[in-house]
Amino acid sequence: MTAMQPESLLDWAGPIANGALVTLQIAVLAYAIGLLLGLIGASAKLSPIPPLRALATGYSTLIRAVPELLLIILLYYAGGDAIEWLLSLFGLDSRIEISGFATAVGVLAFVQGAYMTEVFRGAIVAIPRGQIEAADAFGFSRWTRFHRIVLPGMWPNALPGLSNLWLILIKDTALISVIGFNELFFTIQQAAASSRAHFVFYAAAGAIYLLMTMTSTAIFERLERRVRRGEA
């Protein structure tokens, strides 16, 4: 033991950088899919069709009520089984392995989508009625009204919430380590265990997360300034 050269941060720099990259990839993809799910969820929640509303409400309520760690584990196992079951319905019996990456993205996107549903719903409801009415009065189709008036009118209201969710998401990627996928946190755990320099590695992890969140906060601030250019 004493004979062994202790592994330094430098020795692990490669895997850690890789882990950080994977974390970012997971987060960006999950966020993008979450945005889409959130838009669909919010539209469903605000739609005049009761079953759609019920479905969206069920989704956002249920997901937000359960601890994310538990959801990740549940969806990891249930998700695989569900897909196998779906495939068997079509007579496809092949046991397919879902990659850890896909699982991570899928699970986090599903959770993000539930929170984004609420953010978007609130942001859309907050648009002054007159602006929507003006679109109606000028003969906008529903789709044109949505993407020309509702979406741009909603962004300023939604961005603070969305920026929050992004920060939470980056941190939630660490939860993915429980399913043994080598994103940043998992890599750090391995490095710490193997080198026994726990503090150094976890501190390094903290610094990397901090770097990611602070950079993205700056980006969100710019975005917010951009979408608010029509405001005071």
Place this chain on the structure above:
Amino acid sequence: MTATNPTTDAAHQKIAITVDHLVKCFAEIEVLQDVSLAVPEGTVTSIIGSSGSGKSTLLRCLNLLERPDSGEVCIAGERFQFGNGQRIAHSDLERLRSRVTMVFQQFNLWPHLSALGNVIEAPRHVKRLGRRQARQLGEHYLEKVGMIDKRDTYPVALSGGQQQRVAIARALAMEPEILLFDEPTSALDPELVSEVLSVIRDLADEGRTMLLVTHEMHFAREVSDQVVYLDTGRIEVAGTPESVFNDPRCQKFASPTA
């Protein structure tokens, strides 16, 4: 009490809007009770009446922002009958509304678009004009309302009067057959009212077909060919400005000095 038909001497004029026995209820209350009205092409009709008498509702029934419960509306060559369970296709609504545009009391400009952006939005995305053509059109109408210098300004940086002039340009840029104004100056500070009224007066002088809900009695008297006095959902008096403002039923509401 049935509505008086317009008594304009131009009996041969084509009719732009006919409203027939229109009824509109909100939660069992008849906000419009058997309203009938005709607006000849190229004339200005003002709708006056106290608050809550149904002026806005009547105007909004014309572009179907409100769906009447029964009666009939013929507008811009389209006929809509209500109360027979017939559905109105969204495409019919879109066509109607691109030809009958509205100016709101609260302007309702879209805050994420510049003045020009607001004006060309519907021509671009409803009429599907090309960018260049829409821009020319937009600049033409901004010029007309005296707002061309502010074409790149966002609504938040405009005064109420300027916002309303942009909103008028927005309504004009669709080159509609009929313009609807719902109290266009009621949300304005007194010193800003005249700049908006003068734009509307110019439009009246051009012979546009307009319906104007207003509390500006002098202005209504001056620009209108027809005045309609609404009282609790009924047309009490209708006719030339002189006849309406001199009618005793209208006196309590709108004495000429008001």
